[in-house]
Amino acid sequence: VRGPLLVAVCAALLGCRVQTRLTPPVAPAVKSTAPPCPTLPLGEEMEAPAGGYPGRTIARVCLLGASLDTRATAERSLQVLAGQPVDARRVREDLAILFGLGRYDDVTAYAMETERGLLLLYAVRERPRIAGFELVGAEGFVDLGLLTPFAVNGWLDIRGVHALGRSLLDRCREAGHLECQVDHRVVPTSVAAGDANHVGGSAGDGGEHSGHVRVEVTVRPGPLSRVGGVAFRGAKHVPRAELVAAAGLVAGGPLVRARLDAAVAGVRARYHASGRLDAKVTLTLGPRAADGTVPLSFEVEEGPVYTFAGLHVTGSAAGEEGKLLGEVLTLRVGRPYARSAVAEDVDRIKVYFESRGEPVYVTPRVVRDAARATIDLSFEVSRRTP
């Protein structure tokens, strides 16, 4: 009796279209015995015991916090089902899947005892949708590709805001704006732009996406700075031209903090390469002139030149040490350390053994004596499977 009655009520009260031929339901509707799902917020929560619920059968799996927009996809993605035992690894995989959908900012799994069995709850927090996006002061710095995630009514991934901010800051500083600042604001809005028909929220479980937000990104470049005069104080044993080349700074070019760090490393490496392993290099920036130029001063403590106090061949080639040191290698005891010379001798040992069909690994190992400024160098040789 109920079937035709429903149709009649539907037609009379709700204006449903009544089909001329009605198909009865395939199976009669039965009341579920599964425990009901709770609603958000869950209130007080506790940490599950260390062992979890091993072997306990799940009476029902509930997805909480998902709106109608995302619920169906999320539920289809879950692999842990009612009737299965609790498995921490599979629950974690479900959380990873839910998070990987890109619609949720947070995902958490809970277990909850009820009179009708154990509930497995997946609680999600939806990302807000973007109602508007504003970029101020970014002329000349913006990478258009990074604006793609900010389409109106798209889901806001805060990582996109961070990536955009980072890119703008990099480009702004790369252009010579040493004090460049990039700020962003994510402001909740009550109305979605151009989204009057948007359906939000779901019945009963507190599932409602977090509303709409407006994203504002502002760039404040600050003054432009350029490389002014470059001085090397305390540099006596390396020609200025070589130090300028090692620093890699161009007079009049944009002053970029990252390049200054690289310049210091370059000058230090130049000294290390010629055996001055204790060389210390620091950089001081002078006051910015009216034309934007900033004088740079490298303070150099050159230190002594290290020399070789001993040379050895160890490992699988130890038996041929005499021949290698005398005929194959070019380094000599008493001579200054040079990085390139060590690298070349490493290659010579490899070629020597490879020409005999015996590929080898060669690892230089040293003992430094800072007081005497000497190096005791061993080439450790080990056979390599071809």
Added chain:
Amino acid sequence: MRGRAALLLALLLGLGLMPETVGARAEPRPPPERLDGIAALVDGVPIFRSVLARRVAPLLALRRAEKPLGSLEEMKLGREVLEQMIDETLIAVDAGRIGIVATEAELAAAIAMVKQMSGIDAAQLEAEVARSGLSFLEYEDLLRQQILEQKWIIYHTSGMDTYLFADAAGFNEAYMAERQRLVSGLRERSFIEVRW
């Protein structure tokens, strides 16, 4: 309209079709227990609480064997391990970007080296790992991470004469300093959210 809705409601109840959240009798609700969740996000890569707990467990057991730990100390240890896992994730993501991987051959070689250095066979190693509270798969993951990290540091320090520090203490110091410098650089550029 209200009358129509009431009639439809009565009909649905008669058919047993009401949503359970509406029709269910209120049951006393015990507090839910958290099984798992996100402890931290590193550039969108989640570190799950359950994985963190597995990493902390052997260390906790070791420390507890020495002396009883307060909850604050346990939390501090957990936070230290989480920071370490954040660094590992940063390194893994950067290594992936560059194309550095820890191969199965390298893993096998590392396991062989551990056995050789410790003078134990495969069964003894498995027993040792189990005793620490880790599964062998988790142990292999840790080794993979170490291999990856070493390759990643070597990649980034190709211009540095690491052999100049080959006396063990000096090398370790230089290695850790370089790791710290590189990881700081990654942290500066990354979006890290700790929720633990």
